[in-house]
Structures are given as C-alpha cells and as structure tokens.
Amino acid sequence: NAGVMQNPRHLVRRRGQEARLRCSPMKGHSHVYWYRQLPEEGLKFMVYLQKENIIDESGMPKERFSAEFPKEGPSILRIQQVVRGDSAAYFCASSATSGVYNEQFFGPGTRLTVL
Amino acid sequence: QKEVEQDPGPLSVPEGAIVSLNCTYSNSAFQYFMWYRQYSRKGPELLMYTYSSGNKEDGRFTAQVDKSSKYISLFIRDSQPSDSATYLCAMANSGGSNYKLTFGKGTLLTVNP
Numbered sequence: 001n002a003g004v005m006q007n008p009r010h011l012v013r014r015r016g017q018e019a020r021l022r023c024s025p026m027k028g029h030s031h032v033y034w035y036r037q038l039p040e041e042g043l044k045f046m047v048y049l050q051k052e053n054i055i056d057e058s059g060m061p062k063e064r065f066s067a068e069f070p071k072e073g074p075s076i077l078r079i080q081q082v083v084r085g086d087s088a089a090y091f092c093a094s095s096a097t098s099g100v101y102n103e104q105f106f107g108p109g110t111r112l113t114v115l
Numbered sequence: 116q117k118e119v120e121q122d123p124g125p126l127s128v129p130e131g132a133i134v135s136l137n138c139t140y141s142n143s144a145f146q147y148f149m150w151y152r153q154y155s156r157k158g159p160e161l162l163m164y165t166y167s168s169g170n171k172e173d174g175r176f177t178a179q180v181d182k183s184s185k186y187i188s189l190f191i192r193d194s195q196p197s198d199s200a201t202y203l204c205a206m207a208n209s210g211g212s213n214y215k216l217t218f219g220k221g222t223l224l225t226v227n228p
Contacts, residue, residue, distance in 0.1 A: 043218040104161075104214075105160075106160065
C-alpha cells in the first residue's frame, strides 16, 4: 500500500511565477491536510480538505494561495505570483477519517525554492 | 509567546544513552499530544500519541504529559544510531478542530556509534 505521494519533490520558481504542488493521499483516505514548514520553524497547518470541499482554510495566507481536492485526481496546492518568502517545505498528510484519533500520514514534502 | 516551544538542539549522545526530549506549551485547550520522528528529507511519522495527562510506553520509547505544568517529554532508552532524526512534538485541542496539529520546531538528535 503506497503511502502519501507528493510531487514534485523539489520545485524552483522565479518570483512572480506560479507553483503547483500535488498530493495523492493514501489509498482509502479522503481527508487531506497541507502544512508548511518555513526555515527554522515548525510545521504550520494551512488547510484541510475533503473530496470537493474545503473544510478549514484558516491557516492559508489570504492572497495568492489556494487549494483543491477534486473528485478525481490529487489534491493541488497552488501559489500564484510566488515571492521569496514562499520558499519552504510543503507537506501533505492524509487520514481515513477526521479527528485527532485518526492518524495523519505525511508525505515526503515538496521543497519550494523561489529565486 | 509561541503556542509550543521546543529546544531545537542539536543534541548529540553516545549509543546506549537515555535521551530526554521536551516541549512546553501555553494553550491549555490542548488535550492530545504526539511525538513525530522526521528523518532528513522525509515526512514526519507518528511515534507516540497520548491523550491528556499520564505516561505511555512503547518499547524503548516513553511519552509523558504533565498538563499542570504544560510540559511533555519523550524518553528514548538504549538509544541507537538509527534513532538519529529530528523529533517533533505536536498537539491538538479537543472539539471540532482537533485535526489541526500544532507543532514544535523539532529537536535534531544524533546518536553516535
């Protein structure tokens, strides 16, 4: 059973470009979470999605960031007009159901570098 | 004051040593306490999970939670070189948003053969 898959593993963008990060949850998981890990910081919750629904986006920056989890295909975290401060590791996690009793399994992360 | 404080280390110990890792927190609503292990360039993986106060043991690992002091610990006995990793504490509150994990910065541990 494959774990959480994220691609690309490394992404380099110039300022002003768009970044698209993909996350395929574990088989059978319908709950997806995105976290961001800035240099020298802990992981910070960004957004929680279920299929076709954004449940909680309280950790998402108000501008330039969006997330989706369509009925078919991976979850996408999209960052428009990237700036140097967006350089970070972005981790996706998935769970079978929601709630802290249900372990969130993390992917290997996408390391975004903005030049 | 950050919600979760964790000494980033680095911490270097000889093989076989007992390791103590700690976090403090300020949010009294936290009820769920977790320790994750993260190897370099990998995602975090859950090691231990504890609800409210008390101790939990799993093999060489023991997690302790002291809610009165807002202090949690992870002890590793007979540490091995394969334990070398970054250890992250994470917490969640009770109620509807308990999926939202709040992490410490992580402590980098190296166990030397």
